[in-house]
Amino acid sequence: MLTIGFxxxxxxxxxxxxxxxxxxxxxxxxxxPNSGAQVAAELGLEAKQSALDVWAESDMxxxxxxxxxxxxxxxxxxxxxxxKPSVIVASVLGGVSxxxxxxxxxxxxxxARTLPNVNVALxxxxxxxAFDANMDQDVKGAIAALFLELGRTDELPEEQFGAxxxxxxxxxxxxxxxxxxxxxxxxxxxxxxxxxxxxxEQTVVGTARHMGDLKKDPMTLAHEVMTPGGSTAxxxxxLEQGNLxxxxxDAIQATMKKNAEFE
Numbered sequence: 001m002l003t004i005g006f007x008x009x010x011x012x013x014x015x016x017x018x019x020x021x022x023x024x025x026x027x028x029x030x031x032x033p034n035s036g037a038q039v040a041a042e043l044g045l046e047a048k049q050s051a052l053d054v055w056a057e058s059d060m061x062x063x064x065x066x067x068x069x070x071x072x073x074x075x076x077x078x079x080x081x082x083x084k085p086s087v088i089v090a091s092v093l094g095g096v097s098x099x100x101x102x103x104x105x106x107x108x109x110x111x112a113r114t115l116p117n118v119n120v121a122l123x124x125x126x127x128x129x130a131f132d133a134n135m136d137q138d139v140k141g142a143i144a145a146l147f148l149e150l151g152r153t154d155e156l157p158e159e160q161f162g163a164x165x166x167x168x169x170x171x172x173x174x175x176x177x178x179x180x181x182x183x184x185x186x187x188x189x190x191x192x193x194x195x196x197x198x199x200x201e202q203t204v205v206g207t208a209r210h211m212g213d214l215k216k217d218p219m220t221l222a223h224e225v226m227t228p229g230g231s232t233a234x235x236x237x238x239l240e241q242g243n244l245x246x247x248x249x250d251a252i253q254a255t256m257k258k259n260a261e262f263e
């Protein structure tokens with residue numbers, strides 16, 4: 001059985017724990033001084049008393065604490081690294097490079113940067129992965145296989161992580177904002193709030209499934225829905241006049257700019 005240990009128990013860590021929870025071949029343990037015991041009880045996992053305890057039991061350790069705690073956690077783990085150097089480190093720390101991770105843990109520690117989004121909780125997530133150039137191919141494949149269980153994944157250069165974070169990491173919030181805008185438009189058009197919310201949610205979920213399951217790109221599906229000169233085309237024209245593409249691009253750029261402040 002593979003043991004995955006978490007140092008940190010915030011929203012992203014919980015989403016990953018939920019995604020792997022159904023796999024009988026994976027045992028999960030967690031340490032967080034503030035919420036580890038509560039999260040473990042909530043998800044049926046095993047809480048540990050320290051980061052070192054997590055390292056000692058794990059095959060892969062997910063770093064999911066605030067990035068400012070990296071130095072302190074690395075110091076706490078030095079004995080574990082000496083005693084058990086085979087543990088893989090998978091970091092979800094935003095803006096923390098592979099070079100910084102190696103500076104904290106040592107050059108010999110196997111380290112991967114991972115950038116998942118909250119949809120991994122339902123195995124519909126997206127995760128970007130970055131590895132050292134000299135990491136063993138079998139180890140890379142094993143890490144990728146674990147994250148593929150949580151949805152889609154790609155190996156990408158570290159320099160693209162800022163853009164990926166804005167698109168995939170922050171993207172669920174932006175998609176949710178569009179669903180909320182649809183809900184409010186429905187209410188303004190006279191639909192009951194609960195009905196409008198269900199309508200918007202099902203439309204977003206169904207459209208995503210339609211594109212994914214039937215392998216259609218967004219514009220192909222859009223043109224299948226639209227009849228030239230019809231009502232959907234009229235709404236599409238309103239979106240173009242409102243510069244939806246520009247608004248989304250501005251949101252992505254603002255997110256990337258803020259991400260850069262943490263690097």
